[in-house]
Amino acid sequence: MTTTNNDHSTSSGRVALITGGNRGLGLAAARRLGRHGVTVVIAARDERRSHEAVVDLRRTGSYASAVPLDVDDPDSVARTAELVAREYGRLDILVNNAGILPEATTPEADRPLDLDLFHRTFRTNLFGAAAVTQAFLPMLRRSEAGRIVNVSSTMGSLSDQLDPASPYFGLVVPAYQASKAALNGLTIALAKHLADSAVKVNSVCPGWVQTDLGGPESRAAAPTTADDAAAVIVRAALLDQTGPSGSFFDLAGPIAW
């Protein structure tokens, strides 16, 4: 297991792991958490980008390191958990942010019948989040304020998909929508499972954000910057003990499941 370098110095406070933290929303959330004094571990596949992210974070005074992680590879997930346990001995915040939307580059007519798309999308957006959560749950349980943030989407809201007034009503990306609905199901189940612990788990929607997720056209059309959108991730990550668990919200408030 390699990290960006051997400097695992931490702030005195919490440690957060952000999957997909080397760009887009994940990196924006890392910057915000760093400003709150949280030590951030960036976990993604592209090590060069992760290295650049860590350099950027450290330049602005954050405690940060990077670890290579493919959430779709059980060995990689296990190695990441071992590394964090060895180097930091704790994890307080897990942000399940890694996500893909391959339907953005697939013709609309082909989407509902493309099983490969479903498998690929679910392996990252659902099974990846579940695997990483399972690997880090023992450490999160030991934290005084363990927080799991599942970065979901209003497009995973069944209520929203059925609402003709929704701006997303006409959007048909079934693998992505189903994967985020399933991730929301995981949030509810985990919150119940962890109800007798200090760990809180929530789903958040960042809005439509200027990132690489949906391709260049989506990035150009999206109304929200990654920095603004990351605020909801940080809100869920830093909830105090009176905060909700098993909820789904954006910056404006609760979202119907």
Ligand code: NAP
């Ligand atoms: P992005 O810019 O495309 O970033 C995706 C991140 O996920 C990258 O850091 C990527 O890093 C990582 N990733 C992808 N597959 C991975 C894997 N198998 N293992 C580890 N990391 C992986 O997209 P984004 O918009 O920031 O998306 C972040 C999250 O926000 C996603 O879950 C997305 O569904 C959600 N979201 C986004 C929007 C939006 O409008 N952008 C709206 C609602 C929800 P590597 O390629 O280096 O691994």
